[in-house]
Amino acid sequence: MSHPDHDDLQRLRRVLGPAGPELTCEQCFELLDRHVELTLAGADADAAVPGMRAHLEGCPACKEDHESLLALVSDDAGRDDLA
């Protein structure tokens, strides 16, 4: 069971969202593939795509899309390694 303060802190974060500048959902979608490939290449994707990390923290749907693309491309890379 989590501590009530922790729960409130999580809710506070969700309500207030990220503090810094962030991308829009449209910008996020546009740059999603680039960010994912940079991440998988071990590059500093957050520095290369400013505002992406903040948006992913603030928008659950875009975060899920990002996680899915990362997983799918990783899955592809695994297949290539096996081929």
Added chain:
Amino acid sequence: MEAAAHHRREHLDPLPARRPRRVRDSVAVPIGARPVTHLPPDPESREWLATLRSSDARTHAEAVGRLHELLLRAARFEVRRRSGAAHHVGREQLDDVAHQSAHDALVAVLAKLDDFRGESRFTTWAYKFALLEAGVKMRRRAWNDREVTLEPAGWPGFADPGSSPHHDAQMSELLAAVGEAIAGDLTSHQREVLVAVTLDDVPIDVLAERLQTTRGALYKTLHDARRRLRSCLAARGLDPDLHDRGTSP
């Protein structure tokens, strides 16, 4: 097919093929902060582009067929990932969602082919269209039979922060101030969207469908509401990120 067409309009409208730079949107990083790189596509990506643009009907049709297979694989991947939240949806329906998503994504990819700038592999770029379509459809399926109740003025979770013995004084003051700002400083639309998405966990795509708008438009409302709350807290000398410093995300 009517539903598929509706999804195309609603979700791909925010991503028009020829829209110029979007950094002027109100929720945006500073102009110039986004590095612009136009890398030449890799050989495999160039092959995709060449065959999809081919004037030879057979070459074009074969490329479209391969693209559809690729998108169907991505859509099925996403449907599998999201099927736990839509456990009442049968296997046949799930496959139908994957096929609809692949079809809608195919239409979108072909329409936006000129937008591909080679900043990733073509397949990665194309995948995201299928994942978006399938993700949106699955979130909506999961909420098909659920009512979305929009709170007119409430923030029930933090209504009485002082009643918990676990709150420190700073946190209690912060929670009370946020509750007051939600009740008194947001528009009713901002309050409804904020409470639904951040406290009631209504997926933003589901809310967008019920309110007949788009994810992007709703997120803009959410963003404006959050800025307003932060501004109200700052005016009272409160630091909303105080508790984040020194804690893990």
